[in-house]
Amino acid sequence: MAPTSTVQLGVRGRTKMSGEKVLLVLDEQLRGHDTFLTAILHLDQPVRADGLQVRILTFDDVTVLSPLQSTALPEEGEKEWSGTLLLPHGLRPPRIPNDLAAAVAEAGIDPDAWSGPEAAAVGLPRRSRHRPASCRADQPHCPVVGEEDVSAPVRLVSLDVGYTLGEPTGRTVTQRLVELSALPPREVKRITQRTLHVLSPGDDGALAGLCAELGIGAGDFPHDHLPAHFTLWPGAVEAVARIAQVVPVVTLSNVSHWDEAGSDIAALLAPHIQAHHPSWRLGFAKPDPRAVQAVADRHGVRPAEVLHVGDSLDYDVRGALAAGAQALWITRESPSRAVLGLLAEHPGRVTVVRGLAEAADHIHQAVTSPPNPGRSCTTS
Incomplete structure (x- = not known):
């Protein structure tokens, strides 16, 4: 529940x-x-x-x-x-x-x-x-x-990929663009999240616009980029499998075509996920609410029936809430007053856990287990 x-x-x-x-x-x-x-x-x-x-x-x-x-x-x-x-x-x-x-x-x-x-x-x-x-x-x-x-029942779980299920081993396109651009690294990352992660590889006009926004020449874009290999963290597949036992699971990841070319996320998580939705294919990147809304539409559920799981407060949690979905935030940070305020503004819509295994346990229990009036030991 x-x-x-x-x-x-x-x-x-x-x-x-x-x-x-x-x-x-x-x-x-x-x-x-x-x-x-x-x-x-x-x-x-x-x-x-x-x-x-x-x-x-x-x-x-x-x-x-x-x-x-x-x-x-x-x-x-x-x-x-x-x-x-x-x-x-x-x-x-x-x-x-x-x-x-x-x-x-x-x-x-x-x-x-x-x-x-x-x-x-x-x-x-x-x-x-x-x-x-x-x-x-x-x-x-x-x-x-x-x-x-x-709140609405959870009928679909969408999982962030990077730093929720694992991490790339090697440099990303964003890291290379940070080196090429004279802009502050934080600004470069903000621009790439908004633009690079939704670019189709054949859209030369949009790519030229991105380079102009970053202050680099179009010819300087790292077309020779060798995508980093993505490595799942220990226990990630088991956690996804546990969630998939009780509710359909998909992935929803902010990632560029150039970074994902070297990994097959769907194969890494097979047979436990129903679909993989990278932002560059979807056309929307979190925290744009259209990312979660598009995934909900494709799977025939309302955004309110989606529980999005991720490690980023700004992209995963705020993006899910903006779409009208529920959010499960994986973090080991102590909650700040701003975070507590966010919980208060969205009662019952945000859950905070410390790891992926705990997230899987929470989802499994929330979906399958009504309160037990007998002996219990309820933790999270």
Whole structure:
């Protein structure tokens, strides 16, 4: 099931040592409606720490937050703590079996009106007693709290290729153009992303325009470029195969004809992907929303039903959101306030994970696994 909303919860509890690590044990268990994949903790006491990444572990009778980065939490004895838990993946609504849902509907019974014991008797979680946290004055963006924004189901996953699944071994055309142009490297890269990556190899007029924009002669373009070999990272094929078990997969990559000529991405990922969509064939490059929209059209789904996975905030995440799609960002960076603001602006549309294997696990779980009222250990 796809993420649905972004919320904040006021949480508190006591610290507990586990080996050499300090864990944060909640006073009140997060369960069912409050079972989440990832979270950011703004810690107020015993020390102040904003943007602390935590992994949520929910068991039968306790919920534990395990910090994913070093903290200044005291290691001596158990200490009281409190803070605000930001849930960028949103709430996962509880489910009851379809036959039971139909039966209670036919009988005119409203499951939302059930008491805690009545809900527990049919496997629904008790209602959460956690209060929504008010926006703190030092937070530039405040996520929406309250009604769930039910997102579209994921019917197609599009995967970025470069630095998401692997990397080229050798120089790219862009790197050669950076050497040839007197423009700042960042500006050269911006121009090539916008122009070179959508050029057809036979479009001499557009190629001359690109050279003029870069301030180099048309005859200086590196037509002799030998494309770098593309190498998939260990575990990439296995991760793609795992995703393909539950949802159709395609690739959507910003790449020039000259750089891709030496690699057959479709063959490298066969038989797990349905199609490979390089930008130079598609005619659009991310973050142009038409890139994701074109892929959605070709596969008969709405952009809102596409989940695009990539490593670039500016190209992959913003491009997907501009198209109305969902985004899964692979990064090991600590989330900045700007990133948290982006999550707040697009509730339930962006998921942040630390690696490709974790992305595959998230997609597999999101598509196939409703909340489990029994024993669980939900992490991300």
